[in-house]
Amino acid sequence: MINITFPDGAVRQFEAGVSALDIAKSISEGLARKVLAASVNGEVWDATRPIYTDTSLKLLTWDDTDGKSTFWHSSAHLMAEAVESLFPGVKFWVGPAIDKGFYYDMDLGDRKLTEEDLAALEKKMNELAKQNNAYVRKEMPKAEAVKYFEEKGDEYKLDLLQNLQDGSITFYTQGHFTDLCRGPHIPGTGAIKAIKLTSIAGAYWKGDEKNKQLTRIYGVTFPNQKELDEYLAMLEEAKKRDHRKLGKELGIFTMDDDIGQGLPLWMPNGTVIIEELEKLAKETEEEAGYKRVVTPHIAKENLYLTSGHLPYYADSMFPPMELDNTKYYLKAMNCPHHHKIFSAEPKSYKDLPLRLAEYGTCYRYEQSGELFGLMRVRCLHMNDAHIYCTKEQFAQEFRAVNDMYLKYFKIFGIDKYVMRLSLHDPAKLGQKYINEPELWLQTEQMVREVLIETGTPFVEVAGEGAFYGPKIDVQIWSVIGREFTLATNQVDFAQGRRFNLEYTTSDNGTDVPLIIHRAPLGTHERFIGFLLEQYAGKFPVWLSPLQVKILPISDKFMGYAEEVKQALRKAKVRVDIDDRNEKIGKKIREAELSRVPYMLVIGEKEMNDRALSVRRQGKGDAGTVSLEAFVSQIKEEIEERRATQD
């Protein structure tokens, strides 16, 4: 007999060789039907795998993350079985569960998959699922496994085997499909009740673009149809919040073939948002002791040779223009320009820290396939600044930058974020990273210490640093689940020396400043793209392109409406009148759809009382107030940059 300890601390005895599924059955049939896998001493196992020793056990169901991913991994195998039955000769690479669903990479030879193939595969998967075939685990010596795949001529699985230890080779079979797999899997295919194959994509073998491109099929499955329907409905909802769709609907930005790929045109409404953001940044930076500068959009080749950017990033810069035997590049970053401002005048330690800020326009030749709405563009406006400081000042400056990030996050209601400390990869020193092994370690440690000291939550990622130093990327998630780097904060120990930046120390020596590159609001493009999705186009009043729309009941009240407009305009409120000859219902509908935060309905009563009937976007009629009260109230809301619509 063995002792099984349950999550609630209860201990029960079972025969050695009992499986988690047997245990579930001993509790209730209903539970047994729901069990997908089991956590056995913290390791996820097949629910059907026999247990021979005392263990702590947690039964995993659809409600557990590990239960879900086991379910999806098994779904990937089910899909592979369907693919193999429809397209014999296919060779498989790997098929993991992902955040939402699963995929499987495969080599289909010359065959191209179409949407119809996906439908056929779904059908086949449903058939196979109904057979409720068990997922059967089998251990095998490595030599035998190698032989099996050699006979099959499967170079992909042989490649996988190379990295596996003998004795750890396991296979799983369900129905007519057998796959090299470490598992675990759900008990049987019958649990998979709702299947949706979502897309076909190319994916480089081992993620390396020099390798062959395999076919990847993405899918998602659920234990019942209802959850699939809900998931699909959620995707539809997310589409409505997509910044590309909202950006068009709300007149924020547009793209045009004649301008070029990845080069957004900011329309009047978008420009209002840009200017409000810049105003915020300028105020914030001024308070924090930054000085503003302005630099040209182009510079000579030599500047980027000095900075060290060219050898690393020439491919991502627009090709140079040649004039008078000199090459000029469009700037892809502002730092070298700022360094030149630093060195234009001699500096002493008394000048430090020097903080130079600019909303700099940069151009990056991103590969065409990478472009994505406003999130990835070729012309961008960076909330950039460079802080030149001594080593002693570093921690404090770095902390101040951190605080600025947090201040902004609060204003915009960003509560889900992760600071990602990106380090260098020692193997790539001299290629991807400046060859200064000592300085790398030293600087990384400095940054790490500040993060720990300030209690900032962070994760470390190797091999993601900038070429001149470690960086902190702020990862955020838009409400529709898209993850990206919003802002970046980098330490640079290399460029100071490359540009011969110096300052006179208090003992009349010279030293090279450390440089902090920071961009808490990222770029206008990405930030506004994010905000569009975050707010679903319903911007807080201070950011809203149009803040108030006056809706007269009929043109009899135009005189008073005009008076209201002038009063608001005088208070610096962005206001407009819907003077069309339309019924009030239609004016309200269209104002609501345009996401204007305040609608003021004006008719006979309001005119006589010098009042306004206020309607809040998305919230309906908010009652009647006097003109004076409304003006002072909205003015306050704007000045405070109030985050939420109350």
Added chain:
RNA sequence: GCCGCUUUAGCUCAGCUGGUAGAGCAACUGAUUUGUAAUCAGUAGGUCGUUGGUUCGAUUCCGACAAGCGGCUCCA
């Protein structure tokens, strides 16, 4: 850049197997003077992404290119 898909009026979308296109909304004109999410009527609007080819004839079939979308790779 690579793989796959898509491209018809300002927007959203119809258009069977080739015979040069249609709806709703928007726009414009007129009537209506309206009380909290669409008043009615009329008018105008498209070299069917661009460009080659097949054909008596191409929005429709084939190719190239461009842009967009979903991924991969990349992201200072």
